[in-house]
Amino acid sequence: xxxxxxxxxxxxNCDFETxxxxxxxxxxxxxxxxxxxxxxxxxxxxxxxxxxxDYLRAGAIAARQEIMEEVKEFAEEGRPVLGICNGxxxxxxxxxxxxxxRPNRVPRFLCRWVHLRVNDTETPFTSLxxxxxVIRMPIAxxxxxxxxxDPSKVRIVFQYSDENGNVSEEANPNGxxxxxxxxxxxxxxxxxxxxxxxxxxxxxxxxxxxxRLFRSMVEWARR
Amino acid sequence: MKWKVTVTVRLKEGLNDPEGRVIGKALRxxxxxxxxxxxxxxxxxxxxxxxxxxxVEEMCRKxxxxxxxxxxxxxxxxxx
Numbered sequence: 001x002x003x004x005x006x007x008x009x010x011x012x013n014c015d016f017e018t019x020x021x022x023x024x025x026x027x028x029x030x031x032x033x034x035x036x037x038x039x040x041x042x043x044x045x046x047x048x049x050x051x052x053x054d055y056l057r058a059g060a061i062a063a064r065q066e067i068m069e070e071v072k073e074f075a076e077e078g079r080p081v082l083g084i085c086n087g088x089x090x091x092x093x094x095x096x097x098x099x100x101x102r103p104n105r106v107p108r109f110l111c112r113w114v115h116l117r118v119n120d121t122e123t124p125f126t127s128l129x130x131x132x133x134v135i136r137m138p139i140a141x142x143x144x145x146x147x148x149x150d151p152s153k154v155r156i157v158f159q160y161s162d163e164n165g166n167v168s169e170e171a172n173p174n175g176x177x178x179x180x181x182x183x184x185x186x187x188x189x190x191x192x193x194x195x196x197x198x199x200x201x202x203x204x205x206x207x208x209x210x211x212r213l214f215r216s217m218v219e220w221a222r223r
Numbered sequence: 224m225k226w227k228v229t230v231t232v233r234l235k236e237g238l239n240d241p242e243g244r245v246i247g248k249a250l251r252x253x254x255x256x257x258x259x260x261x262x263x264x265x266x267x268x269x270x271x272x273x274x275x276x277x278x279v280e281e282m283c284r285k286x287x288x289x290x291x292x293x294x295x296x297x298x299x300x301x302x303x
Contacts, residue, residue: 057289064286093289100291107241147238147292175239 002221003028004080005041007071009062010034014048014084014198021201025214027221034062038070042221043080046071046087048140048196058101058143059089068094080124080217081190085141088182088192097185097192099148104141105175111140113206114173116181116195117161123188124220126157128212134165135209137195139173139181144194146176146183157191158182225302226275232288232295233263275299 004022008015008031015031022029022045029045038044051062062068068090075081075096083091091097104110113136118129129135135158148154158181162171172179174194182193197210234240240261247260266287272278276299283295 056286060286060289100289102238102292103241105239105241107245149291 001028002042002218003030003040004043004045004221005030005032005038006045006047007038007067008033008047009049009051009065011051011053012047012049012086014086014196017198017201018045018047018084021198021211021214022218024201025211025218027218034065034067036067038067038074043082043217044071044074046081046083046090047198048085048087051086051090054086054143057089057093058141059086059091059093062086062090063093072096075185075190078187078189080221082125082217083190083192084196084198085144085194088194089143091190091192096190097183098154099146099183101143101194102145102147102175103143104145104173107142109140109142110144110173111138112173113138114181114195115161115163115165115171116158117165117167118157119159120155120157120184123155123157123184123191125184125191125213125217127220128216132165134161134163135200136207137197137200137210138206139195140199141174141194144174144176146180146194148177151178151180154180155184155186155188156180156182157184158193158195224271224273224275226270226272227300227302228266228268228270228275228279228297230266230279230283230287230295230297231263232266232283232293233261235292235294238292269302
């Protein structure tokens with residue numbers, strides 16, 4: 001059975017939910033402290049939270065820890081690397097994904113459900129979605145305002161939209177360039193998402209749409 | 224040799240600074256004709272180094288700033 005590491009930094013707080021969602025998707029998952037090695041794992045997930053209290057910039061300090069060298073190797077070897085919320089911030093700060101996540105346009109913490117338009121189903125994380133499908137997941141962040149100086153070079157995976165899939169200014173909760181909510185690297189094996197799929201991994205939570213992200217990832221890692 | 228270093232990191236021109244906007248608005252509400260308020264970040268530290276300029280530049284690029292969205296400047300003085 002494929003095994004995923006869920007990396008825990010000081011201040012990470014979505015590790016249990018993420019571990020549970022991966023298990024529900026059919027793989028083994030284990031929470032690992034950031035000073036542990038990642039060998040023996042098939043994929044790595046950086047969950048949400050507030051690593052190092054978000055001091056300096058969200059994700060900046062975690063991105064400079066030694067374990068990230070191993071995460072970079074995972075990425076280079078083409079194995080799956082998923083960053084959720086704070087994990088996405090860590091991946092951009094570490095240079096594994098392009099761009100930066102700035103404080104929200106309205107400078108406050110946003111915690112609510114959003115609609116997302118699935119823009120790219122060719123990644124290992126989105127193969128079980130339909131192109132153009134509208135899904136629901138929650139966001140919970142203060143620094144989710146995605147910026148890049150060249151959006152044409154970014155592989156956009158999810159965009160904030162209304163319930164009909166219209167990618168409009170009104171549907172943009174944080175000011176992200178082109179309503180970007182999730183991106184992948186060029187090869188597709190590194191994904192960063194601000195919305196939390198683990199918090200939408202069961203209908204009892206309000207939506208089961210996020211579970212397919214983990215199922216896609218697990219199915220792909222098995223091959 | 225020991226140095227006193229002050230680094231200032233600011234958002235690049237043209238990038239929105241939400242914190243600055245809110246603080247500027249609060250000052251305007253108090254009756255001051257404030258415009259374009261920005262909030263740079265300032266770091267002060269002492270550094271033992273034989274090549275302080277080079278090391279401080281490196282620190283900015285590696286951690287203190289995000290080169291995609293920030294510019295930076297620094298002052299390096301000998302500790303008296």
